[in-house]
Amino acid sequence: MRPTIHDVARVAGVSLSTVDRVLNGRHSVRAATRDRVETAMRSLGYVRNAAAANLSRRRILRFLFLLPGGANSFMRNLEAEVLTYSRLLVADGVEVEVRTLPPFDAAALDDALAAIEPGTCDGVALVAVDSPGVRAAVRRLRDRNLPVVTLISDLTPELRAHFVGINNVRAGRTAGRLLGRFCGGTTGRIAVMAGSMVLQDHAERDRGFREVLRANFPALTPMDPIEAFDDAAIAERTLTALLEQTADVVGIYSIGAGNRGLVSALDRRGGRPPVVVHELTENSRGWLLAGKIDAVIRQDPAREARSALRTLVALSNGKAFHKDENRVGIEIFLQDNLP
Amino acid sequence: MRPTIHDVARVAGVSLSTVDRVLNGRHSVRAATRDRVETAMRSLGYVRNAAAANLSRRRILRFLFLLPGGANSFMRNLEAEVLTYSRLLVADGVEVEVRTLPPFDAAALDDALAAIEPGTCDGVALVAVDSPGVRAAVRRLRDRNLPVVTLISDLTPELRAHFVGINNVRAGRTAGRLLGRFCGGTTGRIAVMAGSMVLQDHAERDRGFREVLRANFPALTPMDPIEAFDDAAIAERTLTALLEQTADVVGIYSIGAGNRGLVSALDRRGGRPPVVVHELTENSRGWLLAGKIDAVIRQDPAREARSALRTLVALSNGKAFHKDENRVGIEIFLQDNLP
DNA sequence: CGCGTTTTGACTAACGTACCTCATTTTACC
DNA sequence: GGTAAAATGAGGTACGTTAGTCAAAACGCG
Numbered sequence: 001m002r003p004t005i006h007d008v009a010r011v012a013g014v015s016l017s018t019v020d021r022v023l024n025g026r027h028s029v030r031a032a033t034r035d036r037v038e039t040a041m042r043s044l045g046y047v048r049n050a051a052a053a054n055l056s057r058r059r060i061l062r063f064l065f066l067l068p069g070g071a072n073s074f075m076r077n078l079e080a081e082v083l084t085y086s087r088l089l090v091a092d093g094v095e096v097e098v099r100t101l102p103p104f105d106a107a108a109l110d111d112a113l114a115a116i117e118p119g120t121c122d123g124v125a126l127v128a129v130d131s132p133g134v135r136a137a138v139r140r141l142r143d144r145n146l147p148v149v150t151l152i153s154d155l156t157p158e159l160r161a162h163f164v165g166i167n168n169v170r171a172g173r174t175a176g177r178l179l180g181r182f183c184g185g186t187t188g189r190i191a192v193m194a195g196s197m198v199l200q201d202h203a204e205r206d207r208g209f210r211e212v213l214r215a216n217f218p219a220l221t222p223m224d225p226i227e228a229f230d231d232a233a234i235a236e237r238t239l240t241a242l243l244e245q246t247a248d249v250v251g252i253y254s255i256g257a258g259n260r261g262l263v264s265a266l267d268r269r270g271g272r273p274p275v276v277v278h279e280l281t282e283n284s285r286g287w288l289l290a291g292k293i294d295a296v297i298r299q300d301p302a303r304e305a306r307s308a309l310r311t312l313v314a315l316s317n318g319k320a321f322h323k324d325e326n327r328v329g330i331e332i333f334l335q336d337n338l339p
Numbered sequence: 340m341r342p343t344i345h346d347v348a349r350v351a352g353v354s355l356s357t358v359d360r361v362l363n364g365r366h367s368v369r370a371a372t373r374d375r376v377e378t379a380m381r382s383l384g385y386v387r388n389a390a391a392a393n394l395s396r397r398r399i400l401r402f403l404f405l406l407p408g409g410a411n412s413f414m415r416n417l418e419a420e421v422l423t424y425s426r427l428l429v430a431d432g433v434e435v436e437v438r439t440l441p442p443f444d445a446a447a448l449d450d451a452l453a454a455i456e457p458g459t460c461d462g463v464a465l466v467a468v469d470s471p472g473v474r475a476a477v478r479r480l481r482d483r484n485l486p487v488v489t490l491i492s493d494l495t496p497e498l499r500a501h502f503v504g505i506n507n508v509r510a511g512r513t514a515g516r517l518l519g520r521f522c523g524g525t526t527g528r529i530a531v532m533a534g535s536m537v538l539q540d541h542a543e544r545d546r547g548f549r550e551v552l553r554a555n556f557p558a559l560t561p562m563d564p565i566e567a568f569d570d571a572a573i574a575e576r577t578l579t580a581l582l583e584q585t586a587d588v589v590g591i592y593s594i595g596a597g598n599r600g601l602v603s604a605l606d607r608r609g610g611r612p613p614v615v616v617h618e619l620t621e622n623s624r625g626w627l628l629a630g631k632i633d634a635v636i637r638q639d640p641a642r643e644a645r646s647a648l649r650t651l652v653a654l655s656n657g658k659a660f661h662k663d664e665n666r667v668g669i670e671i672f673l674q675d676n677l678p
Numbered sequence: 679c680g681c682g683t684t685t686t687g688a689c690t691a692a693c694g695t696a697c698c699t700c701a702t703t704t705t706a707c708c
Numbered sequence: 709g710g711t712a713a714a715a716t717g718a719g720g721t722a723c724g725t726t727a728g729t730c731a732a733a734a735c736g737c738g
Binding site: 014015016017018021027028029030033052054055056057058059 | 684685686687688689692693694695
């Protein structure tokens, strides 16, 4: 049988109340008494029963997720995963509200954060837009002891409790090394297609990609990024034009969405250079299997949703959470290791 | 406020006892009554409070992990991860016993499974060795409603509740495709180093590797596997000999452990062909960063430990567990996407 | 030493569910 | 219609913790 606070009280020679006071930092307890209680806990190997504690606290944990709205398929996917996983957590007394905000709108995020009433929420996960207002709002939440987790896009580390997402520079580097190796010693130019370089994550991937090519594959020259604004038609048109004008394209890196256009453009030509894209979708999975692209790099939105939620739960329960467990990786998929 | 069984009873117009009977399938309840209760549950969106239920059941969940003993570093790693994660679960009333058995010993596994006393254990995770005795023992456990999860190595699917591990044929295919691409059109032979082809997982990886080379990279010819028995000295000696005898080795695939010997052998030569190995360790991570090898393929033992434990917990609580959540992937690491 | 202040103890109700007993009602069947 | 059997109700206790109240004890300080 696991020891309970009753056992701790008995061994420490104090009352239940005192154990409770030590455990929950209530009234003042003399240092000597606290020591005795803590020693007893250690010697018994006491671990607070999380189920009983939460039950007694009659506490349901309410978390707020602030995600950018709009058509961005990655974000919609992430939203769906958050909702899916939170349904599983209902049995453990967790309630999740997902609110979508105008994308890239610091003021809207700022307002949403400021509007959080004390006592109505036990933790926040947000896709950060870095601005002084947002930083101030997050700081206020932290001062209220509300755990804040950043998702996908980070803030300064001292403001948030945990960041769930990938390092996009390293994602770009990974793409660069993969494509560099796939090009196998040929010389030529690499076409780069992005959603928009205004997006921080796209810009970071682009940077990492170029770093690696410059340092490790000097025979490959990345071209200026085409901005396709995640639109298949634009992507197809501009890429087709580029391929017609440029004879020595020996590889293609697609940083964002709009890959349908990329594939159509390539389909109409005979042969194709190595292609590396981001995000695993039904489409990109099919293209990988069909041999229309060579590798997909992704961050798993399902794991990100779960990590964010688990982190919030752990922080709210005052549990140490395993950082490693809640880290998401930069995954590489070829047609053989698809999930 | 979330609805409780009291609410369900009120709405259904029955007593608490009856709701309890329906919920836990105790005495006989008339179909009509059961219907009313179930309708009430649905209309209220009732979800059983897992914390309260387990508390009341004064139930601690006891799980048994049966892992192969011996020096196999992957298994030792896995064992450590199981212990680490189970420490986190203590607060939720989970107790884990890890028992190591002689490796590849079906009889020992069989005995260990048969020795499980009813009532002393709520679920088993094992690294399966397929034999009639083991299958029978697992079937008996299943008949006792004890959830059984296979780890790393599977049994026939109908016997176990879940398998946590990777498909090694696909892992080998992944290695093959990666190495094939890295070799970039050159012609020659590929050296293959395994622990022992008696190991099923090594044999499967070898098979997948060859499949891909044959189908997609006909210019690359895999050589017969060197068996190094996970021993660095043997690996170094045999690989050195092989490289001296064979001029056209254009790639190396290491299926198992003993990579220290591989790296030493390569270190003593000028230049090296592309190298793909399995398992991410402090060593292989260092070699990747130092450019001594090109890619590492792994299954994450930490995630496998967590998945097995979470699956057992979910099954014991009668919860639907998310299959996807508890699946582990075949991960590819280059020096840029290391965790 | 006596005072006021801290610290501690004893006790109680509650959280939502499980599980038990005993009594009562309803049903099925002849 | 009467009987046994089945179904249901009522009520209690317990799980381990939280969170309170009130009284008693110990302490610090002049």
